Amino acid sequence: MRYVKLPKENTYEFLERLKDWGILYAPVKISEKFYDFREIENVKEVEFHYNRTIMPPKKFFFLPREKMFEFNLSKVEYKEAIEKVEPFVVFGVHACDIFGLKIMDTIYLDELPDKYYKVRREKGIIIGISCVPDEYCFCNLRETDFADDGFDLFLHELPDGWLVRVGTPTGHRIVDKNLRLFEEVTSQDVCNFRDFENKKQQMFKYHEDWADLRYLLELETEHPMWDEQSDICLACGNCNTTCPTCRCFDVQDIPNIDGVTGARVRRWDSCQLVRHGMVAGGHNFRPTKKSRFMNRYMCKNSYVEKLGLSYCVGCGRCSYFCPAEISFVRNLRTILGLEESSCPPRISEEIPKRGFAYGPSVGGGEQ
């Protein structure tokens, strides 16, 4: 692999130069608490130290809502509707989200590639960035905290700049075209890199072995956690829409007002919604909230053979953005027998604070 150094003072110019390669998307702070990938006009807006964005970068490749075909009913004709995709650069993708995209690839670029996804994947340049975990992150347990590939360039933070790993021929071209912005990597930089990675590892909340989790999930289907947690679940599907590897979609034919033309549209779907397991005639294969709740846990912890990983990359979004404050990690740890207190916190008059699952439990306080 090729390594170069991007000095801190050249960072913004580098970002500016990235616009030569396409529309630049990068994380920006959109409110007091939240970040999201947005199109960048002013590179000074780019956020380098963010914990997680609301929507994962999959939204650039697998659109939340997308027109697949246009139809004409009088001619009984369906035509492929594929937008002309301009090249684009997604800057600042964390390692877990890079793995998220690699997992999406195993589904959408398999033996029958999804054209709509493929076109965008070919046009998109991925620039990764190193990060430090917060209390919601568990990518170390999922082995997705360090991406070996799946990016064009990956920036690792150094005290005085960025150590850049070059991952693809496109990455080489970006570096070569802007060679004056880069320097050679010194032994001090290597030290700093190592230091950063070591510190990052220590910052993870959990350091444990989840190797047998998949088996325990199956063996513990009668565990009280399932009832308790699915009971407080709102079945809103927030966990699915923020998940970097959730890939369910629904398809609809939507006629225009003229009644003759229209479009076949697909959009993200959620397995937590009641109609997800519905078949013709009204039978629902997952009629209860509990069965759908379990379905997500089973899906996310099943095995991606091609990558040797689980479908969950440990980004923590499903817990962070859960309005019922259900903690995915905590529930999994309950199944593993690693949580001491019972799953749900005791009911309290207090307004629960975000992240209660990790701190002293609300009203309980035994932790």
Added chain:
Amino acid sequence: MTVPRPVPRSNTFAEDNPYALERVRVLRVYHLTELEKLFLFRFEDPTIAENWTFKPGQFVQLTIPGIGEVPISVCSSPMRQGFFELCIRKAGKVTTAVHKLKPGDTVLVRGPYGNGFPVDKWEGMDLLLIAAGLGTAPLRSVFLYAMDNRWKYGNITFINTARYGKDLLFYKELEAMKDIAEAENVKIIQSVTRDPDWPGPKGRPQNFIVEANTNPKNTAVAICGPPRMYKDVFEALINYGYRPENIYVTLERMMKCGIGKCGHCNVGTSTSWKYVCKDGPVFTYFDIVSTPGMLD
């Protein structure tokens, strides 16, 4: 001399779009029961009509323009080239629209999808087909295929059941075949479970396994029916000495894409996670045992 009518090229898609649709024309519509109709289709594109084929047990995605798409098992024999039949129950928005189709109407399909029954592997074996309700449709495909390739298989028994006599799918067709069938070691049993006035056999499908003229040690069993039927049928089959490795079932889920992407047909638990559309819809008994949630 008559000039052949130009056939419009139906494929307006680039070849690499896995969701590409092909136009098909309705040739015949048969009323089977109150809720089910049988449709005979032919591809408008003559090249596709000639080359398109499928395996018994596979399904297609049928588009009713402007309404939507629905997965339907093919119920005809793949040996009849250029045509295919779908038996469709009026159950939802799309299938209600399908029921309004008349001969000459054009709709669109893509497929075939799924793995289908391993009919090649079954050569030399006896066949026992157990169907209940709409489950008759995919098994009719297996049955007709086996009849078209009669020399490849041993004795064949088709147990076709429904709640009421009027709901028995393909009743007349199967009755008409009975005489010829018996001469060819093919047994057709058509039974109802809830109809007291039914003159013929009564009882659940598992009650008729004993009457089957198949050798349990060397029989491929194909089952399709409502989820709650399977457990009793499995039990009876295994009691009678049928081998679990030769038991196959076909499952139903709401497949939106048919190619393992949309996730609606996901089934299983963390170590056994399957897509019904891609890994199935035909599964073995062992798949069912090792993948909770397949049947209910």
